[in-house]
Amino acid sequence: MSKNYTQSPLPFQGQKRRFVKHFKTSLKCYNDKYIFIDLFGGSGLLSHTVKTVFPNAKVVYNDFDNFKQRLNAIESTNKLVAELREILKDYPCDKRITGKHRDDVLNLLKQADESGYMDWITLSSSLKFSMNYGTCLKDFTNDTLYNKVRLSDYNADDYLQGVEFVRKDYKALFNEYKELDNVVFLVDPPYLSTDSSTYGFDGYWRLQDYLDVLFVLVNQNYFYFTSDKSQIVELCDWISNVSTTANPFADATRVNVSETASHNAKYTDIMYHYKKDK
Numbered sequence: 001m002s003k004n005y006t007q008s009p010l011p012f013q014g015q016k017r018r019f020v021k022h023f024k025t026s027l028k029c030y031n032d033k034y035i036f037i038d039l040f041g042g043s044g045l046l047s048h049t050v051k052t053v054f055p056n057a058k059v060v061y062n063d064f065d066n067f068k069q070r071l072n073a074i075e076s077t078n079k080l081v082a083e084l085r086e087i088l089k090d091y092p093c094d095k096r097i098t099g100k101h102r103d104d105v106l107n108l109l110k111q112a113d114e115s116g117y118m119d120w121i122t123l124s125s126s127l128k129f130s131m132n133y134g135t136c137l138k139d140f141t142n143d144t145l146y147n148k149v150r151l152s153d154y155n156a157d158d159y160l161q162g163v164e165f166v167r168k169d170y171k172a173l174f175n176e177y178k179e180l181d182n183v184v185f186l187v188d189p190p191y192l193s194t195d196s197s198t199y200g201f202d203g204y205w206r207l208q209d210y211l212d213v214l215f216v217l218v219n220q221n222y223f224y225f226t227s228d229k230s231q232i233v234e235l236c237d238w239i240s241n242v243s244t245t246a247n248p249f250a251d252a253t254r255v256n257v258s259e260t261a262s263h264n265a266k267y268t269d270i271m272y273h274y275k276k277d278k
């Protein structure tokens with residue numbers, strides 16, 4: 001591998017660039033006989049990093065969002081950014097784009113949109129403030145734009161060279177490899193209840209989804225990424241500190257009592273009872 005990337009070559013929300021150094025250090029306890037499965041591949045930064053440490057290892061990158069499409073579009077994205085640079089060459093940096101400059105920028109985006117695929121996420125970092133991303137033309141025409149145009153070209157040469165691409169639900173991928181001894185799972189799910197609009201799926205990660213991911217950690221080699229915002233670690237600590245993880249109602253007897261509050265409001269009261277020495 002000729003080039004080491006310390007961040008994704010294209011903007012990607014949730015990429016693990018702050019972990020690259022620690023991740024590399026922690027990888028040292030493995031070797032290139034291991035298979036690394038990047039279950040939530042995102043920008044591929046973790047897969048790339050494994051390849052820089054173990055160039056001969058098998059690394060499977062789950063490109064659930066079709067990041068490859070954005071990588072393949074780099075040439076046309078660079079061309080567009082160069083045209084934006086030209087339109088805004090005398091415009092003050094970081095300032096709100098107004099008047100004729102705004103019209104010219106939007107005309108350029110409209111024309112480009114009609115002629116093919118657009119990497120809106122990458123363009124966002126040239127026209128919106130950081131952490132603000134658009135995913136379609138409307139997100140630009142209906143929004144304030146700022147001159148944050150990138151000054152250099154994007155480049156992703158050799159970025160995911162030698163990495164195996166797949167695109168499927170993480171559970172299906174996990175099932176394919178879970179029985180192997182020499183496998184390491186890279187587990188970086190979307191954050192709980194946060195905006196996932198820039199990812200290639202419509203879903204919202206609920207607590208249930210987040211908890212389901214924990215099953216892939218049981219008796220496996222893994223790297224798991226989370227945030228204290230999700231409180232998942234706190235929850236796991238709590239579970240391990242209580243004496244039983246079973247449903248406290250599992251062996252109890254349930255009694256339902258139907259109540260009629262008014263002619264159109266019915267509800268059920270429930271009593272569970274459980275005797276230790278039956």
Ligand SMILES: C[S@@+](CC[C@H](N)C(=O)[O-])C[C@H]1O[C@@H](n2cnc3c(N)ncnc32)[C@H](O)[C@@H]1O
Binds near residue numbers: 017040062065170
């Ligand atoms: C936090 S990001 C991963 C970031 C990545 N580690 C990086 O450094 O760029 C989580 C990713 O999981 C993807 N994802 C969402 N649902 C998924 C599913 N059911 N199976 C696999 N990936 C999924 C999201 O689209 C997103 O790309």
